[in-house]
Amino acid sequence: MLKKKKPVEQEPEVTVADKKQENDVLFEQLTNKNKEYMVKLNRKLEEAGFPEDNKILVFNEMLKNIVTEQPNHITARRLYGTATDQASHLTDSGQGEVTKPVERSETWKIYLDGALLLGGMFAVITGLSYVFGDQEAGLGLITMILNFLLGGLAVMVITKYAPQPGVKGGFLKYIVATTVTMLIWILLMAFGTQLLPAVLNPVIPGPYTLAIGVIAFGAKWYFKKKLNIQGTLI
Template sequence: MVVENINEQAATKEENKELFQQLTKRNDQYMMSLDKALIAANISEEKRVAIYNEMLKNLIKGQKSGQTARQLYGTVTERTNVLLASPKDTDTGRSEDWKIMLDGGLLMGAMFALITGLSSFIGKGQGSEMGIITMILNFVLGGFVILLISKNMPGKNKKGNTLRYILVSTTGMLGWMFVMTASMALLPSSINILMSAGVNIAIGITAFAAKIYFKRKLNIHGGLF
């Protein structure tokens, strides 16, 4: 499903390039100004591609009868305000998969790093250390599992059903925990170097801060948290 979405977006972007070449100079200038405005408003590339595809087709139709972008959509500022006010086109929708995976990975990695670090600190390092490779796997797999769960979560305007959501959630979490446990049990400490409680806590705090920063910076929506 992820690959299909990527391929579909790539095809739309390619179509947009061809459509842009058919615009008049005035309409092309309008779209370039709109693009700058939407980027400044933190509209994701995925949404911008979809917006432009629809607009470009309408503009090319309008050009045949002499209509300009401004006549069809108003000024760039007016069009931007309309798009920002529309639930369909603003950041209230679902973000790209990689953003949700980044957000989920940072959250889950931070949680486990903090739990491990605090447990090690309280237990004076008795059996609660996490190796560096296990830590990396935790961030990557945690993000992937969160992505899978969020894509299959049933609800309004979302495809899927409750049974599928439960199966995907359970399988994903069990698979994640299995890989984590296996990496700690099978990888030698010479490779999977154990980190101290302080290092784990520092990584956890940094990852939480990074999650908050990127969620605001990239306007990430559609994850679990």
């Protein structure tokens, strides 16, 4: 005899009312500062006539993100900008779509990716200039190592202070942090390595400098995919 197939059990549909109930639970898990943010945002959306059902769905996603990031000391304002700007974004979108925060990998992954990117880029440019310029000299060993180390630091600063939508003063902090980092890099490369004795900074021939740069680029793309590095420059 053929066995009767068991009917496939369908998962119960999640309603807006269920989302609202879940929102109430999530809201109680917020810090006082984040609660204040959500209260302000709710008031501004009500004043703008934002649809109630859309608001419940948007808040559900926002609250989940905020609760997840609270242990990392990341506030709702840092995730979504000011309540005023987030309300403007939601009302202007017409669909009630929430701005999702950009996920960034761990600091050491950002550093590794940046070191290989900028260090490799500098080595390739220098190697090409020497190869096509018919010169045999290349970068000093310590100079090249510093380029990789400072390249990672530069990318860390740039990604950390990258302006976020709705955050006032974010662009100014980004410009200042990036400018200071680049100045330090240039000064160390221009003057710091000149003070080193030649015996401590042996010159790497141009073709080898180029090869090191190409290998660094290959390693950058490999580790970016292998480690799933997110939030970098390229």
